[in-house]
Amino acid sequence: MGWNKVAMVGAGLIRMGELFDQSYEQMAYGAFKAVVDSVDKGFDPSQVEAAIVATQRGTLWGQEGIGGNTVPSAIGIAGIPCTRVENACPSGSDAFRIGAMVVASGVHDVVLVIGVEKMRDKSTEEGLLSRAAAGHPVYNRGETAPVLFAPFATRHMHDFGTTREMLASVAVKNHHNGALDPYAHFQSEITMQQVLDSPPVCHPLHLLDCCPQTDGAAAVLLVSAERAKEFTDKPVWVAGFGVATDHPYMHEKSSYVGLPATTMAAERAYAMSGVSPDEIDMAEVHDCFTITEILDIEDLGFVEKGKGGIASIEGETAIGGRIPVNPSGGLLAKGHPIGATGVAQVTECFWQLRHEAGDRQIEVRNGNALQHNVGGRGSGVAVVNILTTNAS
Amino acid sequence: MSDDAKSAALCPVGVLSVGASIPRGRLAxxxxxxxWGLPGGRGSVAVCGPDEDTLTLACSAVERALDAADVAIDTVGGLWWGTARPPMPEGPSYAFLATAVGLDETADGMLASGSIHAGVDALWAAWDSVACGAVKTAxxxxxxxLIPGLGTGAERSTGAGAVALVLCGLDGxxxxxxxxxxxxxxxxxxxxxxRGDNQPGTGDPYDARxxxxxxxxxxxxxxxDQIRDEIPxxxxxSIPDPDGRLGKVLARATGAKEVCSEGVFAKVGEAGSAAALLGALRGFQDAGTVCVVxxxxxxxxxxxxxLSGPLPGASDAISEFDGGARGVRPLGYPSVLRSRQQLVAMSDPVPMGVPPGSAAFVRGNVEMLRLRGRRCGRCSAIAVPPSIHPVCPSCGALGGEEIALARSGTVQTFVINHTMPPPFEAPLPLAVVDLGDGARVMLQGMPEDASELSIGDEVGLELRRYALERGAPVYGFKVYRLPSDTSASSKDEE
Incomplete structure (x- = not known):
């Protein structure tokens, strides 16, 4: 039933964190080595025919424009065709989608998708917070990243009775999962009280409602369906994907309780894959803030609109719950190295569907996983990728 | 002066109304x-927050004077602005204010500056333009x-404020x-x-006596003395009172019996070019003669x-001495120093994405200063701001009509940002507001509203300074919470 023209045959990432001792290039090499080593039947770097690189913001480490040439040189395969993708927070997941389309086009049979992001070479004030002064000098002034999601929390709480405890339950669950993930930035549990007592960052969001700033890299190998068996007997198929855009400015959102870009992208991915929300076994979704995961699980169709907070606090999205969400720890615990995030999420889906996720393994019932990112100023773009182990 | 030097018959002009704006901030x-390790100190001075300056004060005083006179800005022939320290000592200060108040591009007017006498300079010039028939309404x-020098005597007396008058001819x-x-x-x-050419703040170096x-x-x-005979x-x-004591000395010296400016210094300090007209406000409440010195x-x-009766707008203007409808807001000395950029973080403040000299401001200044949107000719949705929307974001249609947006609305949702780099100051509310005309905007709010802001609150919009970079200010509208006893509908009718 799925599209299934392209197979994932390898996936890998480096331990996320504040990687002050690693350069952008060293992180890229680490992720590439991990993906090469992950291929069941062996893989030689020279087999890569082309690469798609996701890096969202080179300015965070002083690079105005990173071309597609930076990564092949760093990982030892200079000369291959390589293009950089930038599409806001979904850059990594969009690179994956584009990589799949490149393979499906027949131009290249073996494509590396690699996401690399250096977030911590600049201080917070010079890095992400400086966006308070970016964009329109009036309509965006003061708009740090939480300002793009906190208005949804205010309105969701007002309209549906969502509580700070419900928001906090997302952080508690994802830190629990992160403690089981050897690649996560944060690998320790937190309590609900710790979330509630953490300092306010952007009311109603507090520090532990927010993802950290993380350096990281992740990579996957995509090959044509015909050649998948050369690399593995357990391929994971690209069942479908969807991308959607919405108005970028916060004052142009149609509502403040949902993200239309996510809904549209999901509808397209579900239609392409023939998979419905209740056939998804697990999802890696964009939880840059706790409220974002609550919006996501509603907009992706896992729970009814308005019930995301209750579903979270009641454990429906825990590893053993009805629909496990972010078993990797999500952006909140695993981290959010922007260009790498989507690729790392796909990696988690790959491992979960192949029963390789260790202590955080979910129960695979239907063989389908969903990966999602949303971002771009006021959530102006979303990407959903659906993966499956079910051969068409 | 020779008898020939002045006209024997000065041509009088009318005053339709007055409006005032005094910053709500007060510094004891x-x-x-x-x-500074000095004893004493009485009263308080009115001080600007980081987003206020002489232009934002002038803008709201003008709007209030126009409201009080029930005069539409498109019937005004010119704007005469007096301010000792315009936001840009060399630059388009006048053009920014004229645009912000909505004055026609072809209107007359001038910026008088150079000292705190500038307020009267502007008044005389406007008077002359009305009297000679160049404009009917001015x-x-x-x-x-003003920004006083640190540690100067002027620092303990410098206040802030603005007074606007609407003048008209006496043609009946x-x-x-x-x-x-x-x-x-x-x-x-x-x-x-x-203040010398290379000095950042105003000082008063002479011996006080x-x-x-x-x-x-x-x-x-x-x-x-020149016109003593004409004064009943x-x-x-309204007598100058630059330090809270001199006013009494001057009143004695000039023979002023009834001093309506008394007590103004203790409430707001000496407000530079605005001081003389601020001191006259209490005198504008009734019929009679007011001498503005x-x-x-x-x-x-x-x-x-x-005056043949109370001057329209006078009582509202007087309420500004006590903070107007929203009351005064006590501010600490460090906060005032930050607002004046006399206390600056060692780390460089974060620059804007594009500097104020950029083409982005050439495209965007008018729509920011006037709060413009464009109403779609097909679906009537309002796009804000027009320059970033080549087509209607709702239906995709090209064209439509540029409009001035409503200045009040209700809060759809909001946040309070606590985490920003310098020069931002927390807590900073940011609110998505549904305006009365159906447009929606997201704008900064006032820090003093941070603890009380709620969804559904009625809010007003007023011009504030969003940034000051490379000496150039950036102005736009901010949201303030309307006092709960003021309904939005009555605000709209004003």
């Missing part, structure tokens, strides 16, 4: 004194938010409550308060106003 003078605004087409009937001026070259008794008293008397004994006087920059001038 004792706080300034104690910061706006005059005197405003200042309108019946103004006030008339400008007489004036005089006197000049002597001496330094009182001044020399300044008070040897210079200022004869200066002001020199102006008053029961006139109400200004002094500064080695000049003193007197303007005599005759």
């Amino acid at each position: 003078v004792v706080d300034i004194a104690s910061a 706006l005059v605004v005197a405003s200042d938010a 087409s309108s019946s103004p409550a006030g008339k400008l009937v007489s004036r005089s001026s006197f000049t002597r070259p001496f330094l009182d308060r001044y 020399l300044y008070r008794e040897k210079e200022l008293v004869p200066l002001v008397s020199g102006a008053v 004994a029961n006139a109400r006087w 200004a002094a500064g920059g080695g000049r003193s001038s007197v303007v005599v106003v005759e």
